[in-house]
Amino acid sequence: MTQTDHVLESLSAYALGSLDEDEARQVAEHVSGCHICRAELKVFQQITGQLLLAVPDALPPAELKPRLMERIQRLSPKRAPSAGRLVPWRLLPVGAVAGLLLIVALAVSNLLMWQRINNQEFLAGPLGMRAIALNNTDAAPGASGFVIISVDGQNGVLVVDELPPLDEQHEYQLWLVDNDHNTSGAVFNVDENGYRGVRIVAPESLLMYSAVRITLEPAGGSTSPTGVQVLDGSLFNP
Amino acid sequence: MMKDSKPDDVTLIRRIAQAQADAISELYDRYKRLVFSIAFAVVGDRAVAEEVTLDVFVQVWRKAGSYLPERGKVSTWLIAITRNHAIDVLRWQNSHPEADGVVWDEISLPDGQGTHELENGMEFSAERERVRNAVSHLPEDQRQAVAMAYFKGYTQSQIAHVLKQPLGTIKTRIRLAMQKLRKLLDEDQQM
Numbered sequence: 001m002t003q004t005d006h007v008l009e010s011l012s013a014y015a016l017g018s019l020d021e022d023e024a025r026q027v028a029e030h031v032s033g034c035h036i037c038r039a040e041l042k043v044f045q046q047i048t049g050q051l052l053l054a055v056p057d058a059l060p061p062a063e064l065k066p067r068l069m070e071r072i073q074r075l076s077p078k079r080a081p082s083a084g085r086l087v088p089w090r091l092l093p094v095g096a097v098a099g100l101l102l103i104v105a106l107a108v109s110n111l112l113m114w115q116r117i118n119n120q121e122f123l124a125g126p127l128g129m130r131a132i133a134l135n136n137t138d139a140a141p142g143a144s145g146f147v148i149i150s151v152d153g154q155n156g157v158l159v160v161d162e163l164p165p166l167d168e169q170h171e172y173q174l175w176l177v178d179n180d181h182n183t184s185g186a187v188f189n190v191d192e193n194g195y196r197g198v199r200i201v202a203p204e205s206l207l208m209y210s211a212v213r214i215t216l217e218p219a220g221g222s223t224s225p226t227g228v229q230v231l232d233g234s235l236f237n238p
Numbered sequence: 239m240m241k242d243s244k245p246d247d248v249t250l251i252r253r254i255a256q257a258q259a260d261a262i263s264e265l266y267d268r269y270k271r272l273v274f275s276i277a278f279a280v281v282g283d284r285a286v287a288e289e290v291t292l293d294v295f296v297q298v299w300r301k302a303g304s305y306l307p308e309r310g311k312v313s314t315w316l317i318a319i320t321r322n323h324a325i326d327v328l329r330w331q332n333s334h335p336e337a338d339g340v341v342w343d344e345i346s347l348p349d350g351q352g353t354h355e356l357e358n359g360m361e362f363s364a365e366r367e368r369v370r371n372a373v374s375h376l377p378e379d380q381r382q383a384v385a386m387a388y389f390k391g392y393t394q395s396q397i398a399h400v401l402k403q404p405l406g407t408i409k410t411r412i413r414l415a416m417q418k419l420r421k422l423l424d425e426d427q428q429m
Contacts, residue, residue: 012416013409018387018394047419051388052317053272053366054373055279060270064288068266068295072259075299151256207255207303235303 006030006037015044132233134212140164140230143194145214147233153207156200158186160214163194163230172230173221176202177211185212187221209235247312255302262299269313273320280324280389290324297323325391372422380415383408 007027013019014027031037134145145160158174166172171189175182185200200206211234216227245253245261247268253261270291277290297319305315373381386392386400394412398405 009413013387013394013412015416016384016387016412018392018397018412020393020395043420044416047416047423048388049314049317050365050369050423051373051384051419052276052279052321054369055275055389057271058275058278058284058287060274060288060291064270064274064291065263065266068292069259069263071292071296072262072299075296076257076259153256207252210304 006034008037008040011037011041012044015041015048132235134160134214134231134233136231137229139216139228143231145231145233147200147212147235149206149235153205156185156202156206157197158188158200158212158214159195159197160190160231161193161195163190163196163214165190165192165194166216169219170227171217171219171221172196172214173217173225174198174200175213175215175225176200176206176209177213178209182213182225183209184221184223187217206235211235248307251298251302251305251312254299255305262295265298265312266295269316272313273316276317276320277324280321280391281327286327287324290320290327293323294320321389328391368423372419375422376415376418380411380418383411384415387412 007014007030010019010023010027011031014024014031017024019027031041130151131146131148134147136143136145140163143160143163145158145163147156147158149156160172163172166189171187173184174186174188176185177183183202185202186198188196188198190196202209211232213225213229213232215225215229217225245264247265250261250265250268254265273294274287274291277294278284278287281287281290294316298316305312309315376384382401383397386397387394392400394408395405397403398408401408
């Protein structure tokens with residue numbers, strides 16, 4: 001590649017974001033395949049990143065902080081409105097995974113009462129846990145499920161209901177998703193009602209994952225998703 | 239003597255991801271000046287800059303779980319969010335700020351006058367001083383071109399149109415400005 005084939009003279013403007021659309025696209029295409037220009041671009045990007053430090057100081061008004069905290073409070077997880085009586089959190093054991101499973105088992109019996117749980121809904125009881133409703137797919141249109149995660153992300157439970165029971169050669173598998181990488185969190189089958197509650201086992205905090213998906217796999221599970229997806233959900237707040 | 243036990247920025251972000259309101263409060267205290275300064279430099283209006291600042295910290299609250307330390311510092315992440323959102327706001331408002339009153343007018347003050355108050359001992363305070371010093375050494379026309387490009391989101395063609403200058407002149411000014419900044423910041427780093 002000759003010197004004229006490089007886009008060195010355009011890189012500084014590209015780093016500033018000041019190229020016209022066509023030129024920016026040409027530079028981006030070239031940079032993706034040229035390590036020389038890519039290295040130069042990185043230098044200019046570091047400079048542009050520093051430029052913002054040089055702006056004149058300006059202090060926000062003192063009342064801006066209370067306005068922020070008010071917005072944060074409005075966004076914070078709230079208890080789901082009760083169309084029926086929910087789990088009496090305060091009567092249940094604190095902290096233990098077994099206690100968590102008990103909570104889940106009781107909560108499932110009230111699942112149909114959570115009429116406002118559509119895509120995602122969060123609640124925060126005195127145990128500080130998050131419950132995220134999962135979405136079903138065409139492969140299991142009647143299925144429902146949710147994931148409960150402790151606030152520190154160290155414990156998690158999956159509960160599913162009305163998933164089609166499977167034969168002995170197949171099981172469902174829960175995947176924890178992070179940047180398109182899937183980590184197995186549980187392998188399980190369901191009872192005759194399609195129900196199962198199972199502990200999620202992960203190599204790191206559940207807070208590090210962005211989503212979950214459940215797929216149909218051979219018995220014993222797979223190293224990566226191979227079968228049809230039946231449930232999924234995002235682990236982030238909306 | 240007990241060590242200062244204030245959490246670092248990454249720890250704060252992790253706590254924010256766990257919906258701890260005191261963590262976002264602390265982060266705001268640390269970075270309110272930086273975020274608001276950038277927002278104001280871009281949008282040029284205090285009321286709008288306040289809204290941008292609120293939006294930035296709300297976005298941090300919502301997206302803290304997606305922050306990855308290996309991709310860069312928290313301050314870098316905040317700066318990027320602020321600039322991008324402020325420029326988006328400018329575009330939504332269909333605003334075309336005047337070429338005058340460019341954001342770096344104060345940078346040209348001799349002896350680096352202006353407020354240099356350290357912000358809670360942020361590690362980038364010294365870096366901020368270095369960059370300001372480098373920018374102050376740019377010729378005014380180069381400083382103006384870079385500021386219009388980076389702080390107002392103008393393309394080179396738009397800058398040429400607004401300033402009534404040939405496109406080639408603007409391209410040269412931006413290229414020379416960035417090369418000079420690179421040289422000055424490299425030299426300063428080695429001192």
